Amino acid sequence: MAKLRIGVVSPEREIWSGEADMVIAKTVDGEIGIMPNHAPVLGVLVEGGVLRIKRGDGDIVAAVHGGFISVASNDVSVLAETAELGSEVDVAAARDALQRALASVQADGEDAEAQVEAKRARARLRAAGEEV
Amino acid sequence: MGAQLRLLRRRIRSVRSTAKITRAQELIASSRIIKAQQRMEAAVPYEREITRAVSAVLSNSADIDHPLTAAKERPANAGVLIVTSDRGFAGGFNANILREAEALAGHLRGRGVEVKPFVVGRKGITWHRFRSREMSGEWSGFSDKPLYAHAKEIAGALIGAFEDENGIDEIHVVYTGFVSMLTQDVQAKRILPLEVEETTEEPPGGPLPYYEFEPTAGEVLNQLLPRYIESRIYNALLQSAASEHASRRRAMKSATDNANELIRVFTQQMNQARQAEITQEISEIVGGANALADASAGKE
Numbered sequence: 001m002a003k004l005r006i007g008v009v010s011p012e013r014e015i016w017s018g019e020a021d022m023v024i025a026k027t028v029d030g031e032i033g034i035m036p037n038h039a040p041v042l043g044v045l046v047e048g049g050v051l052r053i054k055r056g057d058g059d060i061v062a063a064v065h066g067g068f069i070s071v072a073s074n075d076v077s078v079l080a081e082t083a084e085l086g087s088e089v090d091v092a093a094a095r096d097a098l099q100r101a102l103a104s105v106q107a108d109g110e111d112a113e114a115q116v117e118a119k120r121a122r123a124r125l126r127a128a129g130e131e132v
Numbered sequence: 133m134g135a136q137l138r139l140l141r142r143r144i145r146s147v148r149s150t151a152k153i154t155r156a157q158e159l160i161a162s163s164r165i166i167k168a169q170q171r172m173e174a175a176v177p178y179e180r181e182i183t184r185a186v187s188a189v190l191s192n193s194a195d196i197d198h199p200l201t202a203a204k205e206r207p208a209n210a211g212v213l214i215v216t217s218d219r220g221f222a223g224g225f226n227a228n229i230l231r232e233a234e235a236l237a238g239h240l241r242g243r244g245v246e247v248k249p250f251v252v253g254r255k256g257i258t259w260h261r262f263r264s265r266e267m268s269g270e271w272s273g274f275s276d277k278p279l280y281a282h283a284k285e286i287a288g289a290l291i292g293a294f295e296d297e298n299g300i301d302e303i304h305v306v307y308t309g310f311v312s313m314l315t316q317d318v319q320a321k322r323i324l325p326l327e328v329e330e331t332t333e334e335p336p337g338g339p340l341p342y343y344e345f346e347p348t349a350g351e352v353l354n355q356l357l358p359r360y361i362e363s364r365i366y367n368a369l370l371q372s373a374a375s376e377h378a379s380r381r382r383a384m385k386s387a388t389d390n391a392n393e394l395i396r397v398f399t400q401q402m403n404q405a406r407q408a409e410i411t412q413e414i415s416e417i418v419g420g421a422n423a424l425a426d427a428s429a430g431k432e
Contacts, residue, residue: 009177011280011366027346042188043346044355068356070185072341077181081280081359 002036006053008062008078015062015083022054023076025069032069040072048119050126051078061086063127065120086127094124137409140402144395151391157221158384161377164276165313168374172310175370179363186326186360189353192343198350199295200357203325207301209246211268211293212236213286213365215307215372216256218275222376223383225308226255232318233306240304248300250290252369268293268300276373283366290365291358294324307368308375314382316375323364326357 007017023034026049032041045051045067053060067080098121104114190201214233216226237247250269251257257270269289274282293299303324308316345352 007177007181009181011175011178011283011363012171013174014177028351029346032346040341040343041346042185042343042352044352067359068182068185068352070181070188070343072188072343079178079181079185079359081284 002074004034004036004074004076006076006078008051008064008080008083010067010080010083015080016053016060016085018055020053020055020060023069023078024052024054025049025064025078026051027069034069034071034076036074038071038074040070042068042070045069045078045080047116048123050123051083061127061129063089063120063123065123084124084127086129089124089128091125091128091130094121094128095130097121098125134409136405137402140398140405144398144402147391147394147398151388151395154384154387154391158381158388161381161384165374165377165381168277168370168377169310172367172370172374175363175366179367182356182360182363186356188341188343189345189349189356192345192349198353198357200291200324200361201326204301207245209248209300210240210302210304211248211250211290211300212240213250213290213303213305213307213368214252214256215305215368216251216253216259216275217372217376218254218272220255221383222380223386225376225379225383226253226259228318229306229308230256230259232320236304236306236320245302248293250286252286252372275369276376278366278369278373280362280366283362283369286369287358287362287365290324291361305365305368307372308379310371310374310378313378316378323361326360 003019003021004023005017006020006023008015021035025032025034025043026046027043028046029043032043034041045064047066049064051062051064053062062083062085064078064080064083067078067083069076069078098118101114101118101121104111105118108114212233214229216229220226233249237249240247248268249260249265251260251267252271253275254272257267257272260267260270269286271282271286290300290303294301294303302322304320304322306318306320309319310316
């Protein structure tokens with residue numbers, strides 16, 4: 001079966017590239033699963049989403065904050081403003097960030113920045129395989 | 133005579149310590165060029181993908197009507213982003229940039245467009261302050277190692293001004309493009325409004341397929357264009373940083389070479405002076421001895 005060629009890039013570096021069987025990403029319209037021979041798609045990704053790349057030998061999970069996914073003839077590129085592989089996430093730091101963000105959300109329900117911060121921290125923890 | 137010797141010795145000592153500093157600067161700059169180049173290369177995949185995505189959206193949606201691509205018929209104000217360095221010691225780096233920026237400003241004024249400078253880098257900011265020119269935006273402190281966050285901040289300010297009714301109608305960027313270690317050239321480009329080219333040529337990487345958009349083409353474009361501008365600005369900042377290090381390396385290398393040449397000339401002069409002093413002393417001694425010998429010969 002054909003494979004997907006995947007590149008996950010952020011402006012500052014290439015985060016991951018390789019072949020896979022399936023990609024699951026979260027766009028503003030909802031979750032989208034891409035398998036080989038998918039129709040060309042260009043989608044906007046949500047803030048604080050989790051990207052799952054399914055391969056025969058274990059999945060690759062990354063926290064992706066904002067950006068785009070573009071699919072064309074089995075080439076999938078994920079352009080993220082910032083992204084982090086699950087294996088690179090510093091779990092303790094992410095938990096800290098989540099606690100701080102939640103505290104400021106509680107103090108001020110209108111604090112949009114803190115809400116985004118909390119989303120990001122949750123995505124990082126989920127990417128690292130933690131329960132949130 | 134002794135005074136001249138002392139003077140030369142002192143000058144050699146001071147030139148030598150200057151040479152040590154410039155040599156160290158040269159070595160630091162050389163090591164940083166490589167890092168700056170690596171950062172430039174790391175940014176390439178994202179740039180390529182985002183450019184491709186923008187062309188995909190634009191070529192898919194027949195009627196392109198987005199504020200960021202619409203050129204005004206009579207632009208009144210133009211923002212010029214001038215990318216300079218924070219530190220000097222880089223030869224003509226900042227002078228070249230500012231000269232090009234002035235030329236562009238003159239050209240724009242000739243078309244009847246008011247110029248609003250947005251300046252990056254301490255050198256450019258002080259240049260504008262010294263001439264008491266108003267700046268619409270200024271950023272400094274990261275010229276030798278720009279991050280994407282900096283580009284985002286700058287792009288945010290520029291796009292904000294562009295979307296504002298009474299803001300700016302065009303955005304130009306003047307920066308030093310990094311061609312190679314030895315060649316850097318100043319470039320002036322218009323980044324907004326985007327130029328949409330109607331072409332029948334195939335884009336690099338094959339023809340663009342007919343995309344589906346999530347949620348809609350318009351929304352994707354809304355999100356995509358600011359990111360594209362950010363990426364262009366980030367690219368300009370990275371190239372400028374690499375060029376800054378390259379010019380600094382070159383300037384410091386010629387300063388070190390000049391200092392070494394000076395040391396050579398001064399050493400020669402010093403040796404000459406010392407030799408002249410010795411010769412004079414000998415001739416004085418010989419002269420004195422002869423006079424004594426003549427005197428004692430006269431007594432007998």
